[in-house]
Amino acid sequence: MLSFILRRLVIAIPTIILISVFVFTLQKLLPGDPVLAMAGEERDPQVLEFLREKYRLNDPIPVQYFTWIGNALTGDLGISLRTNQPVLELIGEKLPVTIQLATMAMIFAMVIGIPAGIFSAVKKGTVTDYVANVVALSGLSIPNFWLGIMLILLVSVKWKLLPASGYVPLSEDPLRSITVMLMPAFVLGTALAATLMRHTRSAMLSVMSSDYVRTARAKGLVERKVILKHAFRNALTPIVTLTALLFGELIAGAVLTEQIFTIPGFGKLVVDAVFNRDYAVVQGIVLVTAVGFIFMNLLADVAYVLLNPRLRKQ
Amino acid sequence: MVQESDPLPSPDTGSDKVLLEVRDFSLRFRGAPSDQINHVNFSVSPGKTLCVVGESGCGKSVTSLAMMGLLPAGAATIGSGEMIFEGQKLDLADHTAMRKLRGSRMTMIFQEPMTSLNPAFRIGDQIVEAVLAHSDASKSEAEDKALAILKRVGIPAAEKRMRDYPHQLSGGMRQRVMIAMALVNDPSLLIADEPTTALDVTIQAQILELIRDLQAETDMGTIMITHDLGVVAEIADTVAVMYAGTIVETGPAERIFNDPQHPYTIGLMSSIPQLSGPRGRLATVPGMVPTTQNMPEGCRFATRCPFAQPICAKEPPLAPLEGGHAVACHFAPLETHLEQSA
Ligand SMILES: Nc1ncnc2c1ncn2[C@@H]1O[C@H](COP(=O)(O)OP(=O)(O)O)[C@@H](O)[C@H]1O
Ligand code: SF4
Ligand SMILES: [Mg+2]
Numbered sequence: 001m002l003s004f005i006l007r008r009l010v011i012a013i014p015t016i017i018l019i020s021v022f023v024f025t026l027q028k029l030l031p032g033d034p035v036l037a038m039a040g041e042e043r044d045p046q047v048l049e050f051l052r053e054k055y056r057l058n059d060p061i062p063v064q065y066f067t068w069i070g071n072a073l074t075g076d077l078g079i080s081l082r083t084n085q086p087v088l089e090l091i092g093e094k095l096p097v098t099i100q101l102a103t104m105a106m107i108f109a110m111v112i113g114i115p116a117g118i119f120s121a122v123k124k125g126t127v128t129d130y131v132a133n134v135v136a137l138s139g140l141s142i143p144n145f146w147l148g149i150m151l152i153l154l155v156s157v158k159w160k161l162l163p164a165s166g167y168v169p170l171s172e173d174p175l176r177s178i179t180v181m182l183m184p185a186f187v188l189g190t191a192l193a194a195t196l197m198r199h200t201r202s203a204m205l206s207v208m209s210s211d212y213v214r215t216a217r218a219k220g221l222v223e224r225k226v227i228l229k230h231a232f233r234n235a236l237t238p239i240v241t242l243t244a245l246l247f248g249e250l251i252a253g254a255v256l257t258e259q260i261f262t263i264p265g266f267g268k269l270v271v272d273a274v275f276n277r278d279y280a281v282v283q284g285i286v287l288v289t290a291v292g293f294i295f296m297n298l299l300a301d302v303a304y305v306l307l308n309p310r311l312r313k314q
Numbered sequence: 315m316v317q318e319s320d321p322l323p324s325p326d327t328g329s330d331k332v333l334l335e336v337r338d339f340s341l342r343f344r345g346a347p348s349d350q351i352n353h354v355n356f357s358v359s360p361g362k363t364l365c366v367v368g369e370s371g372c373g374k375s376v377t378s379l380a381m382m383g384l385l386p387a388g389a390a391t392i393g394s395g396e397m398i399f400e401g402q403k404l405d406l407a408d409h410t411a412m413r414k415l416r417g418s419r420m421t422m423i424f425q426e427p428m429t430s431l432n433p434a435f436r437i438g439d440q441i442v443e444a445v446l447a448h449s450d451a452s453k454s455e456a457e458d459k460a461l462a463i464l465k466r467v468g469i470p471a472a473e474k475r476m477r478d479y480p481h482q483l484s485g486g487m488r489q490r491v492m493i494a495m496a497l498v499n500d501p502s503l504l505i506a507d508e509p510t511t512a513l514d515v516t517i518q519a520q521i522l523e524l525i526r527d528l529q530a531e532t533d534m535g536t537i538m539i540t541h542d543l544g545v546v547a548e549i550a551d552t553v554a555v556m557y558a559g560t561i562v563e564t565g566p567a568e569r570i571f572n573d574p575q576h577p578y579t580i581g582l583m584s585s586i587p588q589l590s591g592p593r594g595r596l597a598t599v600p601g602m603v604p605t606t607q608n609m610p611e612g613c614r615f616a617t618r619c620p621f622a623q624p625i626c627a628k629e630p631p632l633a634p635l636e637g638g639h640a641v642a643c644h645f646a647p648l649e650t651h652l653e654q655s656a
Pocket of ligand 2: 576577578615616617620621622623630642643644
């Protein structure tokens with residue numbers, strides 16, 4: 001198992017290098033001068049030149065890349081051009097907010113999506129199955145921003161049940177923190193619930209026609225046990241893998257939802273950094289996201305092995 | 315066309331008790347234009363083996379799954395017939411009652427030992443689960459039972475094997491585990507659907523011998539489904555020959571082998587000259603089994619029968635001859651008819 005994880009980590013290294021080169025190059029090709037963005041109204045050529053020197057923007061691009069990646073390896077992702085804060089510190093501040101949002105969204109997605117998927121597989125071809133699929137498709141098709149705004153109007157403005165926006169750190173007031181995030185997490189979770197439901201349904205359908213499920217019935221087990229134990233245990237592998245991958249996507253995809261509910265998370269950080277040509281922050285974010293994604297992938301692979309007795313021994 | 319539904323004289327096997335009797339059973343898959351299983355009759359006695367033999371696709375598995383209540387829900391409708399098991403009429407629509415019988419009174423093993431065990435659970439646990447599904451034994455009592463039956467079916471180092479996952483066992487061993495799981499609750503009927511087809515020849519013989527030994531010990535009735543006449547020759551007390559969803563001939567094994575009457579059975583038998591002869595496969599009758607889409611009216615064998623006559627457009631009843639032997643052919647017994655026409 002350990003050697004398996006090590007092997008996967010070794011494969012991850014070229015992936016991360018490739019992503020870092022790609023991001024760096026693309027960033028340099030974009031129009032817009034960060035120094036101008038930084039200097040604001042100031043147009044004195046000497047000041048601009050001083051800034052260029054300070055942030056080493058005059059070096060040849062390959063040199064800039066190696067300086068950046070070398071520092072990144074020591075945990076130094078540079079300084080934000082805009083706020084003068086270290087990038088890593090910025091990310092460290094915002095990431096937990098988004099992880100909390102993503103985790104809550106994922107819980108919503110699993111609690112809704114997995115049982116619905118099992119149910120519609122068991123009821124395949126019936127009205128129940130049909131209705132569940134229509135609901136799921138709607139869940140996928142309704143844009144998050146619309147659902148978010150409607151929820152705010154209904155739940156916050158009309159019924160005054162939950163706050164419309166804002167953020168309270170988990171460490172400050174856990175209950176309030178979770179309450180405030182319920183609505184955005186629900187909005188983010190519904191689309192995922194639909195994806196999860198459809199994958200659960202198809203995974204369940206494929207195992208439900210297997211020989212061992214027939215054996216479970218031939219033993220005289222009650223149907224609940226046949227479905228939830230013998231079938232679901234084998235459908236679990238693709239579901240867990242998908243969940244891990246979706247979670248990675250969630251972190252990256254929370255941007256819009258964070259904007260609607262004005263949550264000061266990762267998404268807001270990305271948007272601000274891009275609009276202000278804050279290179280160091282954008283690059284840092286992409287690098288951290290990529291590493292996170294690779295980590296979730298690794299987690300998915302490990303789960304895959306752990307769930308399969310056949311692979312576990314090797 | 316309605317087939318004669320008088321109960322057949324019970325085959326002359328030295329036992330007049332009947333464990334399971336299937337009478338006039340018909341079944342049609344949803345959307346099919348004709349019945350897949352067509353007025354089928356057979357019976358099994360305690361401690362005896364009935365072999366259901368026929369080409370692939372003739373409906374052997376469908377019949378056995380229907381008896382166990384294991385056909386996919388809504389896939390088929392039952393047109394006629396009844397099943398009497400241990401003196402009681404089975405109600406296939408009563409799912410709870412059928413579930414309680416399954417795995418305890420009537421059990422089944424399948425053709426595919428490689429995929430019939432759940433890959434995610436230890437084999438010991440899978441057998442324990444079968445015990446617990448039908449009794450309120452404690453976990454450790456169930457484990458003792460599982461261990462004993464694993465030993466009985468010849469799993470070496472059974473204590474250790476209990477903790478193995480299916481992929482750690484060979485095909486033959488997995489089929490032994492399936493047999494153990496099927497027998498752990500002392501069933502009175504075992505349905506074995508081609509249990510040796512997927513196995514090597516030497517393993518096949520061992521598994522057959524195991525089933526025969528267990529049967530002798532427990533007085534369990536067995537329905538052995540096969541397309542291998544070698545298997546039939548080895549273990550059958552009575553035989554039911556199935557063709558395109560109908561039983562065309564049934565009777566004691568010696569009579570079927572020594573004096574086959576139906577043209578289809580005769581075609582099959584010509585491939586194995588004597589009981590101890592080499593194994594014959596059932597591909598020796600020229601032509602193909604008709605499907606429910608192109609089922610001939612009347613005798614379903616007519617499209618391949620060398621003796622077919624205009625009268626064969628009428629469905630021949632499964633008519634009793636002497637000695638528990640019955641044949642569904644207008645020209646049985648064949649000798650008399652051949653003499654008459656000579
Ligand atoms: N669920 C089903 N729906 C429709 N047709 C089926 C179904 N299961 C089996 N059949 C058909 O029934 C026929 C008999 O199959 P089967 O009983 O498996 O034959 P065998 O004698 O080889 O065991 C086949 O032609 C098969 O296609
Ligand atoms: S009834 Fe006719 S077609 Fe059918 S087996 Fe007999 S002779 Fe052949
Ligand atoms: Mg079959």
